[in-house]
Amino acid sequence: MIRLVEVGxxxxxxxxxxxxxxxxxFQFISSLVESGLxxxxxxxxxxxxxxxQMADATELFTKxxxxxxxxxxxxxxxxxxxxxxxxxxxxxxxxxxxxxATSDSFTKKNINATIEESFERMKEVVEAAKNDGVMVRxxxxxxxxxxxxxxxxxxxxxxxxxxxxxxGVYEVSVGDTIGVAVPQQxxxxxxxxxxxxxxxxxxxxxxxxRGMALTNIYASLEEGITTFDSSAGGLGGCxxxxxxxxxVATEDVWYLLHSQGLxxxxxxxxxxxxxxxxxxxxxxxxxxxxxxAYLNTGKI
Ligand code: HMG
Ligand code: MG
Numbered sequence: 001m002i003r004l005v006e007v008g009x010x011x012x013x014x015x016x017x018x019x020x021x022x023x024x025x026f027q028f029i030s031s032l033v034e035s036g037l038x039x040x041x042x043x044x045x046x047x048x049x050x051x052x053q054m055a056d057a058t059e060l061f062t063k064x065x066x067x068x069x070x071x072x073x074x075x076x077x078x079x080x081x082x083x084x085x086x087x088x089x090x091x092x093x094x095x096x097x098x099x100x101a102t103s104d105s106f107t108k109k110n111i112n113a114t115i116e117e118s119f120e121r122m123k124e125v126v127e128a129a130k131n132d133g134v135m136v137r138x139x140x141x142x143x144x145x146x147x148x149x150x151x152x153x154x155x156x157x158x159x160x161x162x163x164x165x166x167x168g169v170y171e172v173s174v175g176d177t178i179g180v181a182v183p184q185q186x187x188x189x190x191x192x193x194x195x196x197x198x199x200x201x202x203x204x205x206x207x208x209x210r211g212m213a214l215t216n217i218y219a220s221l222e223e224g225i226t227t228f229d230s231s232a233g234g235l236g237g238c239x240x241x242x243x244x245x246x247x248v249a250t251e252d253v254w255y256l257l258h259s260q261g262l263x264x265x266x267x268x269x270x271x272x273x274x275x276x277x278x279x280x281x282x283x284x285x286x287x288x289x290x291x292x293a294y295l296n297t298g299k300i
Contacts, residue, residue, distance in 0.1 A: 001226075001262075001263050001264070001265070002221075002226055002227070002228065002257050002262050002263070002264055003038070003039065003203075003226060003227040003228075004037060004039070004227075004228055004229075004230055004250060004253060004254075004264055004266070005039045005040075005041065005076075005173070005203065005227065005228070005229045005230075006032055006037045006039065006040045006041065006229075006230065006231065006232060006250060007041045007205075007229050007230070007231050007236070007247055008028075008032070008230075008231035008232040008233065008235045008236070008247070008250070008275075008278070009025060009028060009029050009032070009040065009041065009042045009043065010041040010042060010043055010044055010054070010077075010078055011041070011229075011231055011235075011236045011247050012231040012232070012233075012235025012236040012246065012247065012278075013025070013053050013054075013235060013278075013282075014044065014051050014053050014054055015053075015236060016053055016235070016282050018281075018282050018283070019052060019053055019055075020053070020278075020281055020282070022056045022059045022060050022063065024278070024281050025042075025043075025056070025060055026060060026063050026064065026067075027277060028232075028274060028277060028278040028281075029042055029060075029064060029068070029075075030067075030068065031270065031273060031274030031277060032232060032271070032274050033068055033071050033073050034267075034270050034274070035266055035267050035268075035270035035271035035273075035274055036264075036265045036266045036267050036270070036271075037073070037250075037265075037266060037271075038072070038073055038074065038265065039073070039074045039076065040073060040074070040075055040076075041075075041076045041077070041078065041097060041229075042060065042061065042064055042075045042076070042077060043056075043057040043060050043061060043077050043078070044057060044077060044078035044079070044080075044084070045057050045077060045078070045079045045080075045083075045084035045085070045087045045088045046078070046079075046080050046084060047080075057077065057087075057088075058087065058091060061075070061077060061088070061091050061092075061093060062091060065091065065092050074094070074095050074135075075093075075094075075095070076093075076095040076096060076097050076135075076137060077093050077095075077096055077097070078096070078097045078098075078099065079096045079097070079098060079125060080098075080099070080111050080121070081111075081121045081124075081125065082121065082124045082125055082128065084125075085124075085125045085128055085129065086128075089128070089129075089132055089134065093134065094134060094135065095134065095135040095136070095137065096125070096129060096134055096135070096136055096137070097136070097137040097138070097139060097173075098122045098125055098126065098136060098137070098138055098139070098164075098169070099111075099118075099138070099139035099140075099141060100115055100118040100119065100122065100138075100139070100140060100141070100160060100164070101115065101118075101140060101141035101142045101143075101146070101160070101175075101177070102115070102140060102141070102142050102143055102146070102152050102156035102157050102160055103115075103141075103142040103146035103148065103149045103152065103156075104149075105146060105148035105149050106141060106142045106146050106147065106148060106149070106177070106240065107141075109148070109240045110141070110240040115160065119163060119167075122138075122164075122167060123167060126167045126168050126169070130168060135170055136167075136168065136169045136170065137169055137170060137171050137172075137173065138161075138164035138165075138167070138169035138171070138172045138173065139172075139173045139175050139205065140157060140160050140161060140164065140172060140173070140174055140175055141175040141177045142175070142177050142178070143157045143174045143175055143176060143177075143181075143189070144176045144180055144181035144185055144186070144189065145176070145178060145180035145181070146177075146178070147177075147178050147242055151180075154188065154189045154192045154193075157174065157189060157192075157193070158192060158193065158196060161174070161193060161196075161197065161202075162196065162197075165197060165201070170201070171201050171202070171203055171227065172197070172201065172202055172203070173202075173203040173204070173205045173227075173229055174189070174193070174202060174203065174204050174205060175205040175207075176204075176205065176206045176207055176213075176216065177207060178207065178209055179206065179207035179208055179209025179210050179212065179213065179245065180209070180210060180212075181206065181212060181216050182212055182215075182216070183212070183215050183216055183218070183219035184219075186204075186216045186219045186220055186223075187219050187222075187223055190202070190204075190219075190220060190223040190224075190225065191223065194223070194224065199223075199224040199225060199226075200226060200227075202225060202227070203225070203227035203228060203229060204216070204217065204220045204225050204227070204228050204229070205228075205229040205247070206228075206229075206247070206248045207236065207245060207246065207247055207248070208234065208245060208246055208247065208248045208249070208287065209245045213247075213248035213252075214248060214252055214253070214256055217248065217253060217256065218256065221260075221262075228248075228253055229247060230247055230248045230249060230250040230252075230253045231246060231247035231248075231249065231250060232249070232250045232251070232271060232274055232275040232278065233249060233250075233251070233275030233276075233278065233279050233286045233287065233288055233291060234246040234247065234248070234249030234251075234252070234286055234287030234288045234291075235247070235278065235279075235282075235287075245287065246287045249286070249287055249288030249289075249290070249291060250266075250271060250275075250288075251268065251271060251272065251275065251286075251288045251290045251291040251294070252288050252289060252290045252291075254266050254268055254271065254290070255290040255300075258300075268294070268300065272291055272294055272295065275288070275291055276295065
């Protein structure tokens with residue numbers, strides 16, 4: 001079984017200029033739950049002027065907690081610091097995601113901190129989360145390349161990943177923030193990581209900026225990775241990584257896995273309906289080739 005972490009409502013929508021209503025986001029998330037996804041990153045508790053689309057995190061999470069908490073689905077939320085954590089905790093968030101990068105230039109732009117400073121913040125957050133029994137997932141951005149510093153050495157990824165595991169995260173998601181990775185690099189980086197960490201504790205987070213995401217997922221699967229982040233319809237981007245387009249589309253990943261007989265627990269017609277709903281709200285065509293074909297033909 002392959003685990004897909006759906007990041008459309010957070011990574012997908014955070015870059016959208018059209019501010020969606022909390023109700024529309026909730027409808028989208030409910031439909032994602034209906035489709036069978038078991039882990040859905042729903043929002044982030046960040047500074048509203050930095051990411052205006054996530055300004056309704058409190059209202060959205062409250063609605064999710066009240067109406068969807070009995071569905072056996074995990075709803076992680078991204079938090080950058082203790083302030084974000086405390087808000088999340090007070091609302092009953094049970095899983096958070098913390099984030100840093102392999103590039104100081106990127107973390108400065110993204111969270112106004114160096115990598116080292118980001119670890120000081122994350123340490124406080126993880127300590128509090130441990131006390132509260134809140135699960136913590138870690139992200140490493142710019143793992144393969146940075147919009148400001150260019151190609152990245154695997155040694156940086158290794159060292160940041162090690163520090164995240166030492167803090168106590170249960171899994172590290174390796175982010176190709178600007179979609180520059182290619183399969184040879186992905187394979188060689190994973191080979192280095194798996195000499196140090198159990199492969200089951202690593203996830204891959206590919207953006208599809210240069211059309212390499214699915215190929216990179218295939219390479220990762222062959223290296224033994226079993227968890228991937230993706231976003232419904234291929235929504236996505238990062239406001240602090242210019243030109244970073246969507247995450248790999250969940251539908252495209254589903255098709256690849258399905259073709260190999262790998263189970264995801266997803267009902268593709270329901271997932272397609274969820275994507276169609278949100279794409280209409282943001283008035284954008286899908287980035288997913290599979291979804292486009294499926295909607296045109298009605299066939300897998
Ligand atoms: P800062 O300005 O340095 O923070 O921002 P500060 O501590 O100086 O505080 C400034 C103001 O922000 C204060 O308010 C704080 O209360 C407030 P004021 O007193 O001026 O009224 N503030 C907050 N408000 C709400 N929630 C908070 C919070 N913290 C402080 N948590 C900060 C630093 C990190 C907060 C800011 O830079 C920020 O929010 N950044 C968000 C960046 C972000 O969300 N980026 C996208 C997500 S990362 C990503 O997409 C990559 C990923 O997908 C993986 C990949 O693809 O690689 C995960
Ligand atoms: Mg991302």
